[in-house]
Each structure stands twice: as C-alpha cells, then as structure tokens.
Amino acid sequence: MTDTDDLFIREDPIFVNKELLEINHLPDEGRIVGRDEEIGQLANAVNPAIFGQSPSNVLIYGKTGTGKSLCAKYVSGRLIRTAEEEGVTTAYAYVDCAQDSTETQAVQTIASSLNDAAATGINIPDKGISTATYYKRLWTILDTRYDVVLVILDEIDKLDGDDILMQLSRAGEAGKLTSCKIGVIGISNKIKYKDRMDERVKSSLCEREFVFPPYDAQQLGDIMQARSDAFHEGVLDDSVVPRAAALAAREHGDARKAIDILRYAGEIAQSTGADVVREEFVVQARQRAETDRFRELIRGSTPHSRYVLQALTVLSLNEHDDEAFRTTRIYELYEQVCRQEGSESLSLRRVRDLLKEHAFLDVIEQSRYSGGSAEGSYTEHRLLEDPTVVQSVLADTID
DNA sequence: CCTCCACAGGAATGTTGGGCAT
DNA sequence: ATGCCCAACATTCCTGTGGAGG
Incomplete structure (x- = not known):
C-alpha cells in the first residue's frame, strides 16, 4: 500500500458533509426554517408525556415536503431527551404507511422498532403470525419497557383501514395496557382524509389538528442555505440556490424536492468532474429528482x-x-x-x-x-x- | 321510465408460503 | 419433521351502475 495511489480520489471535491442533504436527516434546532410556531404547538400537545401522562393525539395536514414528518420526528426526539431528564422512559415509533399499508404490517413495524429482543426476550418476526399476536406482543413490549410512547403514522391516508388507529387509541381503556401511555401523531397530505374516518376514531385522534402551509421561494432558499454546509466552501455557484428555490416553489413548495435537487446538482458536478456546481446543473437535477421519486414508488x-x-x-x-x-x-x-x-x-x-x-x-x-x-x-x-x-x-x- | 350494454367492484373461495407449537 | 394458523394474493361468480335512445 503506497500513499501515492492516485487511482482513487482521496477527498471529495464537492461535498464535505453530504448527510445534510439526505432526506431523513434531522437538522439541529435553528435549522428548521419557518416552522417555529408549528413546533411549539406540537410540543405543547405532547408535553404531558414528560410527566408520564397521556399526550394529546395529533393530526397534521400539509402537502408533501412541508416539513410535517420532520417536525414530528424532531419534537418527538426532543421530548424523549427531556422526559429522560425527568426520569420518564419514552420512545417514538415511525411508520411510513405508504410502505406498510396494511394493519398487520404497520403493527409489525411499530412492534419491531420499539422492541429490544435482548431486554424483553420477545421476538417480532417479519411475517407469519396473526395481527392479534403482533398486538399482544406490542402491548407487552410497551408495558415492560416504556412509560409513554409516541407513534408517528406518516401518510396515514394510505392506510387501508381505521383498525390500527382504533386499537392504539383505545388500548389503555380496553385494559390492554396497564401502565404505558400512547400518543398518536397522524400525518396526512389530504385534508379530506378526516371525512372518511370512523366517528369514534375521529373524536379520539383529532384532539389537535395542524395545517402546514407550503413553503414559499424565500423559505425554500433559506432551507437550502441552511444546508449548504454540505458543500465545500465556494463550490456552490451563487445562482444555484435561488434557481433551485424558484423551481421547487413552482412545484407546490416541496422542500424535500428542493433538497433533492441540490444534492443531485452536486452529484452531477461530481460525475462531470466540475469543481463548481453551476446553475445549469440545477435543471438536469430536477429531471433526475423526478425519476428517482418514481423509481422508489415502483421498486x-x-x-x-x-x-x-x-x-x-x-x-x-x-x-x-x-x-x-x-x-x-x-x-x-x-x-x-x-x-x-x-x-x-x-x-x-x-x-x-x-x-x-x-x-x-x-x-x-x-x-x-x-x-x-x-x-x-x-x-x-x-x-x-x-x-x-x-x-x-x-x-x-x-x- | 325502462332498457341495454360494458364494464365496475363486492363476496366467497382457493392458493402460497412463512412462523409456531409439539 | 409435521400439522396448524394466518396474511397476502389470486380467481370465480355475481350483482350494481350510468345515461342515450326507445
């Protein structure tokens, strides 16, 4: 092994900290743009969890890429840390209902993400057991490990029935859970989702409702600016961020798309050997972001x-x-x-x-x-x- | 108002393949 | 190893639907 092998590039000329541009990246406080009020309200709704009491159930509406899941995860994450300081054990489970659309799959995902086989001795198989069995194991896990649990159901409108909502919201009353409390954060991008919900579920799930408005070009620009540390100093051409913001704003203010565009623009620069991300890469990047989303869907x-x-x-x-x-x-x-x-x-x-x-x-x-x-x-x-x-x-x- | 068509979609039933207890 | 349970997927059978023309 020589240290002058120049077959491989030793240092990325474009990105320093590419994780900042990953879709699931959770920014630090102060990096979430234009959602201060929503975060405050959300925190207020789940606040009782810190004293080991039942948090309010929440329903969040808003178009894709308006920061719904981001804020839900962010607030949940901070809640867990604060609760811990108070000696309360909490956790949150995140379910993407577009991926796990049946009741069984969703319960399975919740149970396995909250489980720790070493601590509980409970095994959660991928498939093969009945929905009722998944529930039974989930209740046991919750009671033995946690005081309060938040369940985030993303794209809740893609769920094929209300049953899981029913189970989660009634678990305490029905005597399934003895000590653990559950809070549900539902996220939907269809306002009319509420209309086709079961009346009983509606009353318990919709204790609080928030609507996240789309970002405007200015905010999209700020969001991308806040993440521009992902690139090396001076690599981003000054016109790139405004251009990408304008493109994304035209497409319904989708921040996820805006960040995708920025990342792809960087990758295009990388693969063409350019040392600066130029404005013209942005247009190509937009095209690529489009196909990527779709590829994910049909994969x-x-x-x-x-x-x-x-x-x-x-x-x-x-x-x-x-x-x-x-x-x-x-x-x-x-x-x-x-x-x-x-x-x-x-x-x-x-x-x-x-x-x-x-x-x-x-x-x-x-x-x-x-x-x-x-x-x-x-x-x-x-x-x-x-x-x-x-x-x-x-x-x-x-x- | 009733008929007629081309299809929609509900219900019952069969098939497949994995996990579980014995 | 063996039979059983169950979810997911698929088929078969059948009733429901909407509107121009009789």
Whole structure:
C-alpha cells in the first residue's frame, strides 16, 4: 500500500458533509426554517408525556415536503431527551404507511422498532403470525419497557383501514395496557382524509389538528442555505440556490424536492468532474429528482403490477393524442406483455385491482364514464408521469 | 321510465408460503 | 419433521351502475 495511489480520489471535491442533504436527516434546532410556531404547538400537545401522562393525539395536514414528518420526528426526539431528564422512559415509533399499508404490517413495524429482543426476550418476526399476536406482543413490549410512547403514522391516508388507529387509541381503556401511555401523531397530505374516518376514531385522534402551509421561494432558499454546509466552501455557484428555490416553489413548495435537487446538482458536478456546481446543473437535477421519486414508488411493486403499468405506458407512448385508456384495452396489452415476459397473465378482475392500487399511489388517475345508449359504463386510466420517464424507469427495474 | 350494454367492484373461495407449537 | 394458523394474493361468480335512445 503506497500513499501515492492516485487511482482513487482521496477527498471529495464537492461535498464535505453530504448527510445534510439526505432526506431523513434531522437538522439541529435553528435549522428548521419557518416552522417555529408549528413546533411549539406540537410540543405543547405532547408535553404531558414528560410527566408520564397521556399526550394529546395529533393530526397534521400539509402537502408533501412541508416539513410535517420532520417536525414530528424532531419534537418527538426532543421530548424523549427531556422526559429522560425527568426520569420518564419514552420512545417514538415511525411508520411510513405508504410502505406498510396494511394493519398487520404497520403493527409489525411499530412492534419491531420499539422492541429490544435482548431486554424483553420477545421476538417480532417479519411475517407469519396473526395481527392479534403482533398486538399482544406490542402491548407487552410497551408495558415492560416504556412509560409513554409516541407513534408517528406518516401518510396515514394510505392506510387501508381505521383498525390500527382504533386499537392504539383505545388500548389503555380496553385494559390492554396497564401502565404505558400512547400518543398518536397522524400525518396526512389530504385534508379530506378526516371525512372518511370512523366517528369514534375521529373524536379520539383529532384532539389537535395542524395545517402546514407550503413553503414559499424565500423559505425554500433559506432551507437550502441552511444546508449548504454540505458543500465545500465556494463550490456552490451563487445562482444555484435561488434557481433551485424558484423551481421547487413552482412545484407546490416541496422542500424535500428542493433538497433533492441540490444534492443531485452536486452529484452531477461530481460525475462531470466540475469543481463548481453551476446553475445549469440545477435543471438536469430536477429531471433526475423526478425519476428517482418514481423509481422508489415502483421498486416495491410486484412484477405483474409493473406489467400493467408497462401496458399503459406503451399505449400512452403510441397514441399521443388521447392519453386515457379503457381497462379492457390495457388488459389486452397487458396479456401481450405477459407473453413476452413468459409469464401467465392474471385475471381481468385482478388487473382492475392492480390499476386501482396505482391510482391510490398517484401513479395513474382513473375516471369513470358512461357511453350512454347501450354503450355501457367504463373507467379510463391516465398516467400522471411522463410516459418516457416511466418507460425508462420500468426498463431498468428488472432485478 | 325502462332498457341495454360494458364494464365496475363486492363476496366467497382457493392458493402460497412463512412462523409456531409439539 | 409435521400439522396448524394466518396474511397476502389470486380467481370465480355475481350483482350494481350510468345515461342515450326507445
């Protein structure tokens, strides 16, 4: 091993502290921009936990990238530290309901993230046991290890039922828990989510409600400025942050997207060997952020789910004029895709459900029509993303 | 107002594969 | 090792739906 091996770059010329640009990075206090009031209210709602009492349940609304999960995690984290100083043992569990959409998966995630097999002697398997068993183990874990627990349910509207909310909010009253208290922080980006909630759940979950407004270009700029320490001194061209802020502000004030753009712009600079992040990289970076979000969405989906999407994509690419297609047309093409892949096609009924799932994840949009006189009624499906983008993502998601 | 069509979607039932107790 | 339980996925069967034209 010589110390003059120049095959590898020894020091990153662009980034010093790239973690600052990770999506899940929790900034220190003072780095959360424009959410002081919300943080204060949130803290106030969960404050009783510090004395070992039940925190208020909270529902947070706001579009994606308005800092909802960030603030929820941040407040929960500080609560745990403060409670500890008071001799109260607390913890929080974070569940992304888009990923764990069934009741079972969500309970499993909560239980396994709060469990410590060494301390409790309880094992939480990934699958194979009943929902009731997961609950039973979760209650035991909570009672033996904690005084108060906060459960953050992100994208709660993606959950397939209210059952888990019911269980969590009633656990104490139903005698399932003897000493531990539970607080639920629900996060939704659909305001109307509340309307379709069970009345009993609604009254207990919605003790406090907050709405997070989108960030404006100024705030987005501040947010990125606060994280610009991720880059080496002088590497960021002065025009980069304002440009990225303007782009992200135009797209509904999504801070997550703004930070993604900044990171990608840096990576583009890195891979092209540039020593400065230039303004023109920002535009390319935006494109890349878009495909990345989408790739994440379809990464977890089953092959047939992707074939269905593939069928719709091919239709959209071939016929630019009309961009919405009937279920049956998609199904015909889907059968063709299956033959190419050497796979047995699923039933029409099942494909209808798969399409509905895509609609739920905002990948496609469905609208129902009636043909009128003896023409029946039908549903049309439209891709929400650029077909060429979908095509390229599908192509390299082969695994 | 009723019919007719092309499909939507609810319900029941079957299949698969993993964890669990014995 | 073996049978059992259960969630997730899939199929089959069937009833429900909307609006132009009779």
